[in-house]
Amino acid sequence: MTEVVHPFGSHIAQFTRENDVCLLNTHSLRTLFVDARWLADRSHTPPGDFLNLPPLRAPKPELQVFQVAVTLACNLRCSYCVVHNNVWSDATHTMSREAAGDLAREANAVLPPGGLLYVTGGEPLLNWSAAATLLAETRDDLLKVIVTNATLVKPEIASFLAATNTCVLVSMDGDQHAHDSVRRDGRGRGSYDATRRGYGVLRDAGCSVGVSLVIGPHNVDRLSDVAVHLLETLHPDSLGLGLPHFTSRHARSIDKHRVAAEYGRLYDWVLTRPTFVDQIARRLSPFVNETFRFRDCSACGSKVVVFPDGSRSNCISSGPDHLGGAADRWLGRTPLELAECQGCAAIGVCGGGCVFDGLALYGGVDQRNCAVTRVLLERFIWTLRDATTDPQPGTAVKSAVFNRLLERRSRVAVSVGHSQ
Numbered sequence: 025m026t027e028v029v030h031p032f033g034s035h036i037a038q039f040t041r042e043n044d045v046c047l048l049n050t051h052s053l054r055t056l057f058v059d060a061r062w063l064a065d066r067s068h069t070p071p072g073d074f075l076n077l078p079p080l081r082a083p084k085p086e087l088q089v090f091q092v093a094v095t096l097a098c099n100l101r102c103s104y105c106v107v108h109n110n111v112w113s114d115a116t117h118t119m120s121r122e123a124a125g126d127l128a129r130e131a132n133a134v135l136p137p138g139g140l141l142y143v144t145g146g147e148p149l150l151n152w153s154a155a156a157t158l159l160a161e162t163r164d165d166l167l168k169v170i171v172t173n174a175t176l177v178k179p180e181i182a183s184f185l186a187a188t189n190t191c192v193l194v195s196m197d198g199d200q201h202a203h204d205s206v207r208r209d210g211r212g213r214g215s216y217d218a219t220r221r222g223y224g225v226l227r228d229a230g231c232s233v234g235v236s237l238v239i240g241p242h243n244v245d246r247l248s249d250v251a252v253h254l255l256e257t258l259h260p261d262s263l264g265l266g267l268p269h270f271t272s273r274h275a276r277s278i279d280k281h282r283v284a285a286e287y288g289r290l291y292d293w294v295l296t297r298p299t300f301v302d303q304i305a306r307r308l309s310p311f312v313n314e315t316f317r318f319r320d321c322s323a324c325g326s327k328v329v330v331f332p333d334g335s336r337s338n339c340i341s342s343g344p345d346h347l348g349g350a351a352d353r354w355l356g357r358t359p360l361e362l363a364e365c366q367g368c369a370a371i372g373v374c375g376g377g378c379v380f381d382g383l384a385l386y387g388g389v390d391q392r393n394c395a396v397t398r399v400l401l402e403r404f405i406w407t408l409r410d411a412t413t414d415p416q417p418g419t420a421v422k423s424a425v426f427n428r429l430l431e432r433r434s435r436v437a438v439s440v441g442h443s444q
């Protein structure tokens with residue numbers, strides 16, 4: 025990424041590429057393209073309305089997400105797993121069908137239209153009766169998503185998921201080599217073949233299926249190739265590439281600049297073959313719509329997580345509420361309020377990243393997220409420059425340029441838990 029300077033106050037960031045200059049109002053997200061000679065002439069200043077600092081105030085979040093872990097048990101032992109590597113986990117807990125029915129009624133009562141019911145685990149298919157109860161007994165207008173390792177998918181399960189309009193996120197970490205090096209069972213056997221089979225069964229049943237990948241030492245060096253391989257071989261309706269969450273027994277380090285560079289390469293590929301990639305779309309959307317992104321994750325006040333024993337939290341990675349997971353604990357952690365984020369060029373599109381990882385890994389904001397967000401922002405800027413001659417492109421022009429990357433061709437083309 026090129027060095028960003030602030031020639032007209034800390035909220036105006038200057039990006040430079042040879043003779044091209046983009047001035048970005050980091051709060052209103054308006055863009056102004058000028059050339060370097062124009063800017064060098066001190067008698068020139070951008071229009072006043074472009075320079076304005078808009079009055080911004082983080083809105084109070086509303087409940088949007090009801091996330092239920094129906095069991096903490098699993099048939100796999102992925103090396104990085106947040107469930108098995110965290111001291112709070114007790115794999116014996118499994119939710120009863122009655123408890124799932126009660127939670128379905130609660131979700132129906134508290135979620136707004138279009139809210140998200142997110143069924144997870146452990147492996148949720150190991151407690152199919154509770155998972156199915158939640159999916160069948162919740163309102164049809166909700167977005168229903170289940171995340172699974174897919175190894176236990178059978179045609180009856182896939183048909184049920186299709187019939188209840190449930191979107192499925194299948195966890196896959198790349199090609200067979202990357203996947204099997206970390207996503208293994210208790211005897212060390214890789215799960216790629218079984219997951220791939222399950223994916224096919226879901227597709228054959230007509231389900232909306234996205235793929236969710238965890239970044240780590242097993243795939244980071246060839247992340248964009250691995251992602252492209254998944255996109256070209258499986259054609260999922262969406263792809264998510266998640267940074268590895270901190271776990272109390274397994275803090276994995278990855279090179280943030282390497283991840284960011286790989287994201288940049290993937291973005292370049294996606295531009296030529298438009299695909300919904302969660303982490304790209306969620307930064308692009310505020311840039312295109314010129315709407316400041318206050319929070320990156322629904323754990324910042326708009327989500328409740330229910331564990332199999334009934335305990336609750338705002339964030340599954342940090343465990344149940346008796347460990348401190350109060351729903352409102354991260355309300356004030358928006359980039360507008362955080363000292364580290366002041367003057368950052370990406371402050372309007374970022375939302376602050378994962379609060380749990382920021383605090384656990386860095387004692388502040390997640391620096392890996394910062395590196396990725398800044399690289400992507402610069403890519404958006406030069407894509408826009410190359411696509412229009414308009415010196416001050418507004419939301420209509422931006423939408424026309426980027427629409428293909430934000431288009432929702434399927435219900436699962438959403439940033440699950442990040443856009444609700």
Ligand SMILES: C[S@@+](CC[C@H](N)C(=O)[O-])C[C@H]1O[C@@H](n2cnc3c(N)ncnc32)[C@H](O)[C@@H]1O
Nearest residue numbers: 104105106145146147171172173195236268269
């Ligand atoms: C805990 S699993 C539960 C659902 C199911 N067993 C599965 O693997 O899809 C939910 C998601 O979290 C991801 N995950 C697990 N541990 C993680 C970690 N340390 N960092 C990031 N994602 C993680 C998994 O790959 C999966 O996509």
Ligand code: SF4
Nearest residue numbers: 098100102105146173
């Ligand atoms: S399949 Fe899911 S719950 Fe099971 S070990 Fe892997 S990530 Fe964890």
Ligand code: SF4
Nearest residue numbers: 359365368371374394
């Ligand atoms: S979290 Fe990082 S990238 Fe995001 S606004 Fe703060 S400093 Fe910038």
